[in-house]
Amino acid sequence: MAASNIIPSLLLKDAVDFSEIKRVLVIKLRHHGDVLLSSPVFTALKAQYPHLEVDGLVYKDTQDMLSLHPAISQLHLIDRGWKKLGVRRQLEAEWGLISQLKQRQYDLVIHLxxxxxxxxxxxxLKPRFSVCQIYARRPGKLWKKTFTHHYPVNAKHRHTVEKHLDALRRIGLYPSDEERRLTAVAGDSAEHAVLDRLAEQGATAGEYIHIHPTSRWLFKSWDVDxxxxLINRLQEKGHTIxxxxxxxGDEMRMMEDILERLVHPVINFSGSLTLKELIALIQHAKLFIGVDSVPMHIASATQTPCVALFGPSNEREWSPWLNKHVILSSNHPCRPCDLAGCGDGWRSECLSQIQVEQALNAVERLTS
Known part of the structure; x- marks a missing residue:
């Protein structure tokens, strides 16, 4: 018996006996990047216990982060648009979801x-076992009594992937290094669409640098100039961008400002890709350059080398995961602050301190 399986039986008195578990529901109701970072939970459960049916529950707009994941049996969706339907129709939609979940008869629920x-x-759902992290904002008895297993985390010093996987460790499942990797699947349709568009522009898979300069939170973005x-210098060196x-609207306006400053034309797919096509585009790049946002996490999932610029957010929690990468950040003593720019002013001076030469050197390191 492997050591990882002996430890729970000797030390963890309330470890879950997975031979008695048939169906598992993993709940991750957050933004796109957060949902993608939960993908190893599904991988580890299915890899170590192939008999399990592992389902997910996410928001409808984030489903492409997990759809086609080979370890997921069913993906259940909550539409944030339900609240616009009126009280009666919203309640009907909510009850429909609850009925659907009840029919699955889950033995274990993992709430992330x-x-x-x-x-x-x-x-x-009344599963036999349920596990959730300990949250300072959820101290009540009702929350505590809901779950059979609770686990603590070092919030600021532990990567989000490991925080998710701690839910499995708490119940006796220890993921291997390979099972800790992210999974993002583009699908054949998205693959063909992206490869065709690249060919039309004269670009070849594996021969271009993909740059996604923006984030939905623009205070995470580098200066436009x-x-x-950087793009101009990379083109001078012969790179296809x-x-x-x-x-x-905000991201497209930022892209227009960048494009106005370029010396030579670039291949520009801004605003025209589905999430699955974005996965395919990153997967076929020789290098990805971006900020702390979902495309950076997709680069980790597709094992694409990555140059990541970090400002107010914490790279200990959100850095590229298990792929070849270089993180660029400043030495400001106040970072990471997790604020919306300095003084919540939507401009992060720590990002502005990162110089073009630093980014060029990082590209050279990863492409040489």
Whole structure:
């Protein structure tokens, strides 16, 4: 018997006997990147106990982060648009979801956030076992009594992936190094669409640098002039550049500012990619350059080398995961502050201190 299986039986008195578990529900109700960082939980459960049916519950708009994951049996969705349907239709939608989940008869529920909905669903589903992190903002008896297993984390000094996997360790499952990797699957349709578009632009898979300069939180983004200067320098060195950005107004305006400063044309897919196509584009790049946002996490999932610029957010929690990467940040004593820019002013001076030469050197290290 492997040592990882002996430890729970000797020391963890309330370890879960997975031979008695048939179905598991993993709940992750957060943003896209957070959902992708939960993907190793599904991998580890299925890899170590192939008999399990492992389901997920996420918001509808984040489903592409986990859909096609080979370890997931069913992916259940909550549509944030339900609240716009009116009280009666919203309640019908909510009850439909609850009925669907009840039919699955889960033996184990793993709740990976402090969202109240996960707590209520756990109480309604009445699994034999349930596990959740200890949250300072959820100290009440109702929350504590809902779950059979609770686990602590070092919030600021532990990567988010490991925090998720601690839920498994708490119940006696210790993931291997390979099982800790992220999983993001583009799918054949997205693959073909992206490869066709690249071919139309004269680009070849594995021969371009993909840059996603923006984030939905623009205070995480590098200065426009520095990003444009980096692109110009990379083109001077002969690199083919492909740009992308989400279709939001703020991000598209930022991309327009960058494009106005470029000396030569680039391949620009900004605002025109689905999430699955974004996965495919990053997967086929020789290098990804971006900030702390979901495309950076996708680069980790696709094992694409990555240059990541970090400002107010904490790289100990959110850095690229188990892929070849270089993190660029400043030595400001106040970072990471997790604020929306300095003084919540939506401009992060720590990011502005990162110089173009630093980024060029990082690219050289990863592509040489």
């Amino acid at each position: 956030t402090e969202h109240w909905r996960g707590m209520l669903l756990t109480r309604l 520095k990003m444009a200067a 492909v740009l992308s950005a989400a279709p939001s």
